[in-house]
Amino acid sequence: MSVEKRQYYFDQSKGMGIIVKTVTRLTVGIVFLFGINVALKGHLVPGGGVAGGGAIALALLSLILAFGKETALKNINRKRITMIATLGMMMFLFLGLIGLIGGNLFSTHFMDNEGKFGILKANIIPLFNIAICLLVGSGVYTIFITLIMLQVRKGSDK
Amino acid sequence: MLEIPLLIIVPLLGVFLIVAVARKRSPVAGIISILAICLIIYLYKNVLCAIANSGSIVYEIGGWSMPEGINLIVDGLAVFMLGIVYFISFLCLLYSIAYMKNSFDKWKYYTLFLLLMSGISGVVLAGDIFTLFVFLEISAIASYALVSISLEGGALYGAFGYMRMGMISSVLILLGIAISYNYLSTLSIADVSLQLGIRNQAGNMLLNNNIVIIFISLLFLTGFALKVGLVPFHFWVVDAHAFAPAPVVMMLSALIMPVLGIYPMLRIFFNMVGITPRLLSLMMIMGILSMIIGALFSLREKNIKRFLSYNCISELGFVVLGIGIGTKLAIAGAFLHMISHAISSSLLYASAGAMDYARKHSDEKNIDITFKTMPLTKGASVIGALSVIGIPPFNGFWSKMIIITAAWIAGYKGNCLIIVIVLILNAVSFLKIQTAGMVRGDKKKSDFAALEVPFLMRLCMIILVCFSLFSGILWLSSAREAFLDPAVKLISQKHSYSQHILWK
Numbered sequence: 001m002s003v004e005k006r007q008y009y010f011d012q013s014k015g016m017g018i019i020v021k022t023v024t025r026l027t028v029g030i031v032f033l034f035g036i037n038v039a040l041k042g043h044l045v046p047g048g049g050v051a052g053g054g055a056i057a058l059a060l061l062s063l064i065l066a067f068g069k070e071t072a073l074k075n076i077n078r079k080r081i082t083m084i085a086t087l088g089m090m091m092f093l094f095l096g097l098i099g100l101i102g103g104n105l106f107s108t109h110f111m112d113n114e115g116k117f118g119i120l121k122a123n124i125i126p127l128f129n130i131a132i133c134l135l136v137g138s139g140v141y142t143i144f145i146t147l148i149m150l151q152v153r154k155g156s157d158k
Numbered sequence: 159m160l161e162i163p164l165l166i167i168v169p170l171l172g173v174f175l176i177v178a179v180a181r182k183r184s185p186v187a188g189i190i191s192i193l194a195i196c197l198i199i200y201l202y203k204n205v206l207c208a209i210a211n212s213g214s215i216v217y218e219i220g221g222w223s224m225p226e227g228i229n230l231i232v233d234g235l236a237v238f239m240l241g242i243v244y245f246i247s248f249l250c251l252l253y254s255i256a257y258m259k260n261s262f263d264k265w266k267y268y269t270l271f272l273l274l275m276s277g278i279s280g281v282v283l284a285g286d287i288f289t290l291f292v293f294l295e296i297s298a299i300a301s302y303a304l305v306s307i308s309l310e311g312g313a314l315y316g317a318f319g320y321m322r323m324g325m326i327s328s329v330l331i332l333l334g335i336a337i338s339y340n341y342l343s344t345l346s347i348a349d350v351s352l353q354l355g356i357r358n359q360a361g362n363m364l365l366n367n368n369i370v371i372i373f374i375s376l377l378f379l380t381g382f383a384l385k386v387g388l389v390p391f392h393f394w395v396v397d398a399h400a401f402a403p404a405p406v407v408m409m410l411s412a413l414i415m416p417v418l419g420i421y422p423m424l425r426i427f428f429n430m431v432g433i434t435p436r437l438l439s440l441m442m443i444m445g446i447l448s449m450i451i452g453a454l455f456s457l458r459e460k461n462i463k464r465f466l467s468y469n470c471i472s473e474l475g476f477v478v479l480g481i482g483i484g485t486k487l488a489i490a491g492a493f494l495h496m497i498s499h500a501i502s503s504s505l506l507y508a509s510a511g512a513m514d515y516a517r518k519h520s521d522e523k524n525i526d527i528t529f530k531t532m533p534l535t536k537g538a539s540v541i542g543a544l545s546v547i548g549i550p551p552f553n554g555f556w557s558k559m560i561i562i563t564a565a566w567i568a569g570y571k572g573n574c575l576i577i578v579i580v581l582i583l584n585a586v587s588f589l590k591i592q593t594a595g596m597v598r599g600d601k602k603k604s605d606f607a608a609l610e611v612p613f614l615m616r617l618c619m620i621i622l623v624c625f626s627l628f629s630g631i632l633w634l635s636s637a638r639e640a641f642l643d644p645a646v647k648l649i650s651q652k653h654s655y656s657q658h659i660l661w662k
Contacts, residue, residue, distance in 0.1 A: 086177050093170060096163075099220070106163040107220040 015068035024066035031059040039133035043122035049132025056133065057140035069148050078145050081138045088134030095127055159208060161201040162217040162230050162283065165240070168197050169276035176269050184264035188255045191268045195251055195275070199244050209237050210640070214658055216285070224660060225349040229285035231659060234644025238493065239282045239421050241641070242500050246412045247275055249618045253508060254405035256612035257515060261403075267307055274300040274409065278417050285659075286345040287335050287426070294331070294418055298324050298385075301414050305402040312401035320398040323391065327384035334377035338431075341370050347430045351656040354432060375437055378426050386419030388478060389448035392471050399467035404511020407463065411470040411507060412500040420477060420496070429648070429655040433484070442482030446576055448475030453583035457590070462510045465591060466503070469546060472580065473499045479577075480561045485568050486650045490638075491560030493645055497629060498545065498553035505622040506542035509535045512611040512619070532611065538619040543588040545626050548581050553629040560633070 015021065032055075039052025064072040099108035109123040172194035180186035208215060214233035216224065251271065258267055277297025284290035302324065306317030339345055342353045354371070380391070387395040395415075399407050423441075427433045452472030459465040477499065480492025512535040545552035548559075558577065565573040631637055648655055 082177070086174055089170075090174050093167065093174070097167070100160065105218060105221050106167075109220065 014071060016066050020066050024062050028059050028063055031062070032056060035059060035133070035137070039129050040126065042129040043125045049129040050136050052129070053133040053136025053138075054140060056137035057144075060137075060141050061144055064144070064148070073145065073148075076141070078142065078149075081142050081145065085135055085138040085142060088131045088136075088138065091131040091134070092128060095124055095131065099124075159205070159215050159217055159232075161204045161208075162215065162232055163219065164201050165198060165205070165279045165283065166230075166276050168194050168201070169272040169279070172272045173269050173276070176265050176272070180265050180268075187265040187268040191251060191272055192255070194272060195244070195248050198275070198279075199248065202240055202244055205232055205240075206237060209233070213644070216659060225344055225346045228289055229346065230283040231285040231348075232283065233648055233655075233658070235421075235424065235648050236282050238641060238645040239417060240279065242497055243275075243278055243282065243413055243417060246500050246504055247271075247278075247409065249504065249621060250405045250408050252614050253408065253511070253618040254403075256614040257403065257405055257511060259612070261308070267304070270300045270304045270307070271409075273297075274304065274414075278413065281417060282421060286347060287338070287350075287430070288345050290422060290425075291328075291331055291335055294385075294422070295328060297414065297418060298328065301406075301410065304406045305398050305410070307406065308401065308403060310401055312397075316394075316397035316399070316401050320394045323384055323394040327381040327391075330377050330381035330384070334374050334381065337370065337377070338374050341374075347425060348656040348659040350430050351432070352660060355656070371431060375427065375431055375434075378431070379423070379437065379440065382419045382423045382426075383444060384419075386415050386423075386474055386478070387448075387471055388419075388444045388475065389451050389471065390444070392448065392451075395471055396464050396467045399470070400461065400464050404507055404514055407467075407511070408504040408507045411467070412504040415470070415474060416477065416496055416500070420474070420481070424481065424649060428650075438482050438484045440482075441478055442570075442573075445475045445477070445479030445482050446573065448472060449479065449580045450475075450576065453580045453587070457583065457587045462513070462591065463507075465587070466506050466510060469506075469584065469587070470499075470503050472584065473503065473546065476558065476561060476577075479573065480564065483561075483565055483568050483570060483573075485564055486646060488561060488564035488568065489649050490642055490646045491557055491564050493642055494560060494632060495554075495557035497632065498557045498626075501622055501625050501629060502542050502545040502552075502554055505538055505619065505626060506546070508615070508619050508622060509539035509542060512538075512615055515611055515615070534616055534619060535611065538623055540592060541623050541626055543592055547585045547588055551627060551630070553626050556630040556633055 035052045035055030038047040038055060039049050042048030042052065060076065096107040099106055099110050104110070111123050172190050175190050176187045180190060209232055214231065217230040218224070219228045219230065222228065254267070258264055261267065274297050277293045277300055280293030281290055281297060284293055302317050302321045305320055306313050338350065342350055344350055344353060384391040399410065402410065427437060449472050452468045452475060456465050456468035456472065459468060477492045477495050480488045480495060512532065516532065541552060545554040548555045558581065562574050562577050565577070632642060
């Protein structure tokens with residue numbers, strides 16, 4: 001742990017207590033991976049982009065709750081997260097537009113069904129899931145960031 | 159038909175481009191949105207040519223066929239509505255480029271505008287009710303944000319009221335969709351109609367007395383009447399109109415309220431569930447109530463935007479009354495009135511917005527100042543008022559005359575009387591507002607600095623005035639056959655829609 005990180009970690013004025021911080025530090029990665037897992041296996045088992053994106057957003061939110069908004073917003077700020085959301089939307093749209101090539105219909109399954117990788121066996125549905133996962137995760141996080149920022153602004157006015 | 163999905167995709171692409179490129183350079187945002195809308199109009203022209211040959215086109219997204227997949231359907235009614243939408247929104251965009259020149263975050267405005275365009279196109283093109291609901295929500299959320307874009311207290315208040323009522327209506331519509339899906343196991347509009355017809359023929363269900371169908375119909379009627387702002391549900395309309403910027407109000411009154419409310423009502427009641435006499439009379443009562451109450455409340459208003467919003471409720475009441483009468487002529491009149499309402503209300507709001515732009519006030523006592531220095535705005539306002547009252551050369555006369563004639567032929571002679579009384583009330587209230595501008599104020603023109611609105615706003619008003627003068631042409635036989643008759647035919651013939659779509 002670097003000096004700066006240690007400072008955040010033991011600083012009682014920012015975020016919650018040290019127990020919560022430790023537990024969050026241990027669980028955040030697991031929740032994040034679980035979200036990715038749910039999103040990537042969406043075409044095989046119940047789940048998909050929205051559920052996975054929600055899990056990822058909740059992982060990020062628990063970071064905000066445990067470590068305080070300054071610490072979290074310093075690492076994942078609003079501009080970056082908006083760009084990720086735009087990336088997700090663009091990815092979805094262009095996956096649909098690729099289907100148009102060759103006179104096909106919008107969002108046609110343009111790949112061969114015998115994909116080499118297991119994940120691509122459902123054609124473009126996993127890719128759609130990834131796009132939705134990016135979009136939902138960053139979107140939910142953006143909503144919470146906006147609420148927090150409004151609160152900060154209101155507090156500073158007083 | 160490549161063009162059909164592109165009608166939805168092109169504005170979305172514009173949204174992403176603006177977010178990615180034009181956040182720091184706001185003139186670029188305006189250029190991108192103008193380009194997007196020009197491209198859409200070009201695509202729409204192609205769709206129009208294709209529809210003239212084949213009658214209706216089904217676009218299967220991803221190649222999934224009709225009852226199961228998501229489908230976009232273009233037919234007479236959709237082409238008719240899209241025509242109004244693209245014409246008015248192009249003018250609104252021209253207007254807003256001049257109007258929003260000095261506002262703070264322009265790229266946000268253009269982003270929301272294009273998102274709204276995409277949502278409205280989706281609502282009109284959707285072939286199943288759930289897709290329709292999704293696009294309804296997209297455009298509704300974009301319009302909540304657009305109403306509150308100035309972030310003033312009044313605008314936030316109005317947008318919050320609008321959002322509250324919009325959310326209630328969305329919940330009701332979603333409940334209706336869920337119940338109908340549970341009952342019939344299908345979401346496609348044509349397929350629901352077909353399944354209901356099959357069950358009706360098999361005799362295990364009487365369409366008029368089936369409690370589920372009545373419940374679904376009432377849910378949809380309430381939900382969409384909330385979106386239109388018909389009278390028992392009109393509380394959000396005035397506050398939402400009062401503080402929003404003028405181009406947003408133009409969109410709200412001319413497009414968002416009819417397209418998000420009346421168009422899905424037509425699709426669901428006439429093409430999906432099947433209309434019954436009871437529903438028709440319910441719609442007629444709502445139309446009459448909103449006509450009378452809108453006209454009465456507009457008498458006491460002093461702020462122009464609030465006055466015009468009550469007037470807008472009254473005008474949309476005419477459309478719903480025409481639909482409620484239910485004969486072919488009445489529905490044609492209602493469609494014509496939808497066009498004429500779009501033109502005249504956007505003309506009135508454009509002139510009110512020009513005064514706003516010049517004065518930053520729109521109280522009645524201040525009208526004379528702007529009227530004296532802005533002859534074009536004055537002319538536009540007068541012509542819009544004449545059109546709403548129903549003076550012959552202007553567009554309002556033709557549509558109202560057709561609705562009155564249809565009501566007389568169908569035997570609703572009391573309704574004709576009510577329409578005439580409402581027109582007299584409209585005339586009184588407009589005279590009150592206009593005379594306040596013309597007679598009062600003995601200051602000379604030279605007392606005021608010349609307050610000219612920018613060229614684009616003037617151009618927009620001139621175009622609207624021209625269309626207001628000449629839109630009676632639409633009732634001539636050739637134009638009517640091309641534009642109005644396919645839409646009317648689709649509504650008035652009960653089972654033609656599902657047969658047309660499913661056995662293509």
